[in-house]
Amino acid sequence: IIQLRDVYRTYLMGDQSLDALAGVTLNIQRNEYVAVVGSSGSGKSTLMNILGCLDRASKGNYVLNGTDVGDMNENELAKVRNRQIGFVFQSFNLLGRASALKNVMQPLVYRGIPIAERKEIASEALVKVGLGDRMDHLPNELSGGQRQRVAISRALVGNPAILLADEPTGNLDSKTSREIMHLIDELHDQGQTIIMVTHEADIAKHCNRVISLEDGKVASDVKQVKS
Amino acid sequence: IIQLRDVYRTYLMGDQSLDALAGVTLNIQRNEYVAVVGSSGSGKSTLMNILGCLDRASKGNYVLNGTDVGDMNENELAKVRNRQIGFVFQSFNLLGRASALKNVMQPLVYRGIPIAERKEIASEALVKVGLGDRMDHLPNELSGGQRQRVAISRALVGNPAILLADEPTGNLDSKTSREIMHLIDELHDQGQTIIMVTHEADIAKHCNRVISLEDGKVASDVKQVKS
Ligand SMILES: Nc1ncnc2c1ncn2[C@@H]1O[C@H](COP(=O)(O)OP(=O)(O)OP(=O)(O)O)[C@@H](O)[C@H]1O
Numbered sequence: 001i002i003q004l005r006d007v008y009r010t011y012l013m014g015d016q017s018l019d020a021l022a023g024v025t026l027n028i029q030r031n032e033y034v035a036v037v038g039s040s041g042s043g044k045s046t047l048m049n050i051l052g053c054l055d056r057a058s059k060g061n062y063v064l065n066g067t068d069v070g071d072m073n074e075n076e077l078a079k080v081r082n083r084q085i086g087f088v089f090q091s092f093n094l095l096g097r098a099s100a101l102k103n104v105m106q107p108l109v110y111r112g113i114p115i116a117e118r119k120e121i122a123s124e125a126l127v128k129v130g131l132g133d134r135m136d137h138l139p140n141e142l143s144g145g146q147r148q149r150v151a152i153s154r155a156l157v158g159n160p161a162i163l164l165a166d167e168p169t170g171n172l173d174s175k176t177s178r179e180i181m182h183l184i185d186e187l188h189d190q191g192q193t194i195i196m197v198t199h200e201a202d203i204a205k206h207c208n209r210v211i212s213l214e215d216g217k218v219a220s221d222v223k224q225v226k227s
Numbered sequence: 228i229i230q231l232r233d234v235y236r237t238y239l240m241g242d243q244s245l246d247a248l249a250g251v252t253l254n255i256q257r258n259e260y261v262a263v264v265g266s267s268g269s270g271k272s273t274l275m276n277i278l279g280c281l282d283r284a285s286k287g288n289y290v291l292n293g294t295d296v297g298d299m300n301e302n303e304l305a306k307v308r309n310r311q312i313g314f315v316f317q318s319f320n321l322l323g324r325a326s327a328l329k330n331v332m333q334p335l336v337y338r339g340i341p342i343a344e345r346k347e348i349a350s351e352a353l354v355k356v357g358l359g360d361r362m363d364h365l366p367n368e369l370s371g372g373q374r375q376r377v378a379i380s381r382a383l384v385g386n387p388a389i390l391l392a393d394e395p396t397g398n399l400d401s402k403t404s405r406e407i408m409h410l411i412d413e414l415h416d417q418g419q420t421i422i423m424v425t426h427e428a429d430i431a432k433h434c435n436r437v438i439s440l441e442d443g444k445v446a447s448d449v450k451q452v453k454s
């Protein structure tokens with residue numbers, strides 16, 4: 001479902017160039033459950049942004065679902081992002097002036113769902129992550145872990161074919177982390193493809209493949225038994 | 228050094244009131260190494276913001292270093308914050324338009340250190356957290372964990388009497404986490420007081436006391452052998 005061929009992402013700073021990704025080649029099959037690991041600054045979020053069509057590769061090829069992403073224009077990319085991909089960002093990226101409920105209702109707009117139903121689906125999603133009594137709070141009226149759970153709900157609510165989650169449990173205590181991983185496991189059981197950046201070994205155990213990045217390259221790529 | 232007496236922090240939302248802290252009483256001695264734990268939304272960041280003089284209690288008393296914080300005006304509070312306290316925020320709170328270096332130089336201004344020396348001290352602090360080659364990057368040109376390390380450097384650089392760290396290793400891989408914990412341990416060995424929110428058991432092991440919050444109250448307060 002995902003094919004990367006020798007992908008680079010290069011930043012120019014003055015007269016220096018920095019390769020955040022330096023030649024990444026990867027194939028990910030439908031319904032794989034992939035953990036992306038690596039030290040701070042190794043390129044994980046950069047990789048996720050390219051996979052999620054939020055950023056373009058500087059060099060190389062990205063084929064998603066049979067289509068070359070490099071050929072798509074802004075409208076087509078937006079369509080793919082809104083309909084096929086659910087994204088949990090490392091810094092949540094919630095709409096600051098919208099309530100938790102409105103934030104989770106947002107992805108459903110693109111699926112042509114009427115407002116009353118969007119409200120109902122989004123409320124249920126928030127109850128599922130323990131935020132039933134926080135639905136009207138704005139992001140700055142929520143704790144760090146509550147914002148993270150709103151971001152997770154928003155990513156899961158449209159039942160996306162591909163979930164990209166950048167450190168989904170980074171701000172959560174172990175009990176809440178387990179509840180969140182249960183929801184992500186459920187999405188995987190429904191046949192969806194999961195790609196998750198994590199630096200916690202316990203979280204990576206949910207996956208059946210671990211890709212490790214180092215200095216913008218794939219250092220290792222190992223299949224494992226999901227435990 | 229820190230005394231809280233029956234502290235409340237209440238938010239009014241429409242006709243409802245929400246107690247983020249609901250009667251917290253605590254004494255923390257100089258040079259203690261305290262972990263604050265508890266589930267998402269239990270009141271940890273609210274407690275840290277009050278301890279760091281960034282927020283005021285709605286009810287109750289806070290005596291810091293013998294002075295009642297409730298009696299201080301804005302100027303006095305700012306003075307305390309800038310000179311006695313180092314703060315690592317859950318969402319980093321870096322100056323968005325300043326480089327990593329300028330961000331880390333900032334706390335030294337309040338200590339009357341001349342600019343050339345501020346630059347030197349800040350550079351060394353960034354090298355210590357592995358960001359020697361990222362000093363001129365702006366926060367949005369850094370990875371999540373790199374931003375976290377800049378925030379940590381900025382909190383440590385003024386050698387504060389009290390370090391308040393809200394999930395200092397949340398976005399860091401285990402190797403980088405160990406390096407950061409080494410620096411925080413060093414600060415403790417110099418006699419400073421450390422209060423750290425964490426949800427990772429390995430991080431809490433560095434502490435000699437664990438305070439657990441639940442629904443805005445202290446659920447347990449246990450001394451332990453630092454391991
Ligand atoms: N401005 C606000 N208005 C209303 N409620 C708020 C506001 N800020 C925080 N809260 C609520 O206060 C409670 C405590 O928040 P706090 O940020 O202290 O939690 P926390 O323990 O740090 O959680 P986490 O582990 O998720 O970071 C939460 O339930 C939150 O929803």
Ligand SMILES: Nc1ncnc2c1ncn2[C@@H]1O[C@H](COP(=O)(O)OP(=O)(O)OP(=O)(O)O)[C@@H](O)[C@H]1O
Nearest residue numbers: 011020040041042043044045046368370371372373
């Ligand atoms: N806009 C930019 N300009 C220059 N360099 C950048 C920019 N954005 C990111 N970088 C650099 O690219 C590298 C990879 O960043 P990325 O965010 O992908 O790392 P990461 O693996 O997600 O790290 P972390 O675990 O800390 O979140 C980092 O070294 C970072 O400094």
Ligand SMILES: [Mg+2]
Nearest residue numbers: 045090370371
């Ligand atoms: Mg990252």
Ligand SMILES: [Mg+2]
Nearest residue numbers: 143144272317
């Ligand atoms: Mg918090």
